[in-house]
Amino acid sequence: MTWISKSVTGLGLLFLTHACYSAHEHSALHSTTAASLSSIASHTAAVPTVASLPIDISIETIVAVFTICLGLVLGTPELRPIQWRVWAGKIEREGEKGFSSSDGTVDKDYVGNPFRVLESRPGFIDIRKQRKEFAEWVREGGGTAEAS
Amino acid sequence: MSSSLSHPPAHLPPSVALQLSQQAPVTLRNTPSVISSYSLSTLWSAAETPELWTEYENLMLSCLRTGDEQSAGQCLERLTERFGAENERLMALRGLFQEAIAKDDAALKQVLGEYENILAKDPSNMPVSKRRIALLKTLGKTTEAITALNEFVDSSPTDAEAWAELADLYVTQGMYPQAIFALEEVLLITPYAWNIHARLGEILFMAGSTGDSSGDKYLAESLRRFCRSIELCDDYLRGYYGLKLATNKLLTSLPQASRQSKSDSTLPLPDLKTVERLNETATAKLSEIVRRSVSGECEGYDKGEVIAAKALLDSGATKTIR
Numbered sequence: 001m002t003w004i005s006k007s008v009t010g011l012g013l014l015f016l017t018h019a020c021y022s023a024h025e026h027s028a029l030h031s032t033t034a035a036s037l038s039s040i041a042s043h044t045a046a047v048p049t050v051a052s053l054p055i056d057i058s059i060e061t062i063v064a065v066f067t068i069c070l071g072l073v074l075g076t077p078e079l080r081p082i083q084w085r086v087w088a089g090k091i092e093r094e095g096e097k098g099f100s101s102s103d104g105t106v107d108k109d110y111v112g113n114p115f116r117v118l119e120s121r122p123g124f125i126d127i128r129k130q131r132k133e134f135a136e137w138v139r140e141g142g143g144t145a146e147a148s
Numbered sequence: 149m150s151s152s153l154s155h156p157p158a159h160l161p162p163s164v165a166l167q168l169s170q171q172a173p174v175t176l177r178n179t180p181s182v183i184s185s186y187s188l189s190t191l192w193s194a195a196e197t198p199e200l201w202t203e204y205e206n207l208m209l210s211c212l213r214t215g216d217e218q219s220a221g222q223c224l225e226r227l228t229e230r231f232g233a234e235n236e237r238l239m240a241l242r243g244l245f246q247e248a249i250a251k252d253d254a255a256l257k258q259v260l261g262e263y264e265n266i267l268a269k270d271p272s273n274m275p276v277s278k279r280r281i282a283l284l285k286t287l288g289k290t291t292e293a294i295t296a297l298n299e300f301v302d303s304s305p306t307d308a309e310a311w312a313e314l315a316d317l318y319v320t321q322g323m324y325p326q327a328i329f330a331l332e333e334v335l336l337i338t339p340y341a342w343n344i345h346a347r348l349g350e351i352l353f354m355a356g357s358t359g360d361s362s363g364d365k366y367l368a369e370s371l372r373r374f375c376r377s378i379e380l381c382d383d384y385l386r387g388y389y390g391l392k393l394a395t396n397k398l399l400t401s402l403p404q405a406s407r408q409s410k411s412d413s414t415l416p417l418p419d420l421k422t423v424e425r426l427n428e429t430a431t432a433k434l435s436e437i438v439r440r441s442v443s444g445e446c447e448g449y450d451k452g453e454v455i456a457a458k459a460l461l462d463s464g465a466t467k468t469i470r
Binding site: 084111124 | 155156162165166209212213214215240244247248250275278279281282285286308309310312313334338340341342343344347379380381382383384385446447448449
C-alpha cells in the first residue's frame with residue numbers, strides 16, 4: 001500500500017513542478033515580449049495587458065494539488081480505534097503487536113491495559129514472594145526450557 | 149526491551165524478568181549515571197528524561213526479583229544521587245531493597261521498625277505506609293495489615309490501588325462481602341476498568357459458590373459484572389470465561405430458586421431464558437477465541453488462560469454428550 005501512495009504523491013509533485021515551471025516560463029516569455037513590444041511602440045500600448053496564465057497550466061496545478069492530497073491520504077497509517085470497547089478489545093486480543101508500527105517498534109504511548117496496575121499493584125509489591133517464585137521457576141528448569 | 153522497562157515489572161513472566169536483569173549491567177553502563185542540571189556538560193549531553201528514572205526503578209525491581217542485588221543496589225544509588233535520600237518514594241524503594249536482602253524474619257522486623265520510625269516522624273508518607281502494609285502481609289500478619297490498610301484508605305479514600313489491595317486481603321481471609329465493597333470502591337474511582345469488573349465478578353462468583361442462602365443473589369450480580377466487563381472490552385477472554393461459569397451455575401440453581409417467593413426489593417434474578425442465551429453466547433465466543441488464538445491469529449491472550457478456556461469448553465461438551 002505504501003508504494004502506491006508514494007508513487008501517487010511523487011506523480012503529483014512532478015505535475016506541480018511542471019506546472020510551476022510552465023507558469024514561470026510563461027511569465028518570463030510574456031514580460032520579455034511585452035517589454036520589447038513596449039520599447040518598439042511605447043505610445044500605442046499605454047496600458048499593458050494583464051498577463052493571464054493559459055488555462056492548461058491552471059488545470060495542471062489544480063490536478064497536481066489534488067493528486068498530492070490523494071497520495072498523502074492513501075499513505076496515512078491505520079486509524080486508532082476511538083470506541084472504548086474496540087480499543088480495549090484490541091489490547092486484549094493483539095497485545096503489543098496491534099500497537100506497533102510496520103517496522104516492529106511498539107508505540108511510545110502504548111501501556112497495555114492501563115488498569116493492570118490495579119492488579120499488579122507496584123506500591124504493595126511483595127518482593128520476597130516474587131523472589132521465591134522466581135527461584136522456584138529457575139529450579140524447575142524454566143530458564144533452560146526457555147533457552148533451548 | 150525498553151518498552152517493558154518503562155512499565156512496572158510485577159506482571160512480567162519470569163523469563164522476561166531474567167532477560168531484563170541479565171542485561172542490567174549493560175543497561176547501567178550505557179545510561180548516564182549522574183545528570184546534573186547545573187553544569188556545562190548539559191549543553192552537549194543528552195537531555196534528562198523522566199522515563200530514565202522510571203526505567204531505573206523498574207530495572208531495580210526486576211534485578212531484585214532475580215537476585216541480582218549488585219545491579220539493584222547500583223540503580224538505587226543512582227536514584228538516591230539524583231533525588232536525595234529524603235525523597236518519599238526513595239525511602240520506600242530503599243526499604244524494599246532491605247526487605248529483599250533480609251536474611252531472616254528478625255531482619256524483616258528491623259525493617260518494619262524502620263518504617264514505623266519514618267511514619268512516626270511523617271505520618272503522611274504514603275509510599276512508606278504502603279510498604280509497611282506490604283511487609284506486614286509478607287510477615288503473615290494479615291489481620292494487622294487489614295487494620296493498617298483500613299486506616300490508610302480512611303486517610304486517602306481515592307487511592308484505587310489501596311482499595312484493590314484491601315479487597316485481595318479480604319478475599320484471602322474469606323470475607324467476601326467486605327472484599328466486594330472494597331472492589332466497588334475501586335470501580336467508583338475507575339469505572340471503566342474492565343479487568344476490575346471481571347475481578348469483582350469472580351469474587352461475587354466465589355461468594356455465590358459458598359452455598360449459603362443468598363448464593364443466587366451473588367451469582368446474578370456476578371453475571372451482571374461479567375457482562376459489564378465484556379461490554380467495556382470486546383473479546384475479553386476473562387469476562388467470557390466468567391460469564392460461562394456463572395451462567396452454568398445459575399442454570400442449575402435457578403429452576404429451584406424461581407419457585408421461592410420474590411419478596412425482597414433488590415434487583416430481580418435474571419430470566420432463565422436470558423441466562424441460557426448468555427451461556428450460548430459465551431460458549432460461542434470462547435470457542436471462537438480459543439480457535440483463533442490456537443491458529444495464531446491473535447497473540448495477545450495469555451497461554452494459560454486459553455488452555456483453561458479450552459478445558460472449560462471441553463468439560464461442557466462432554467456434559468452435553470452425556
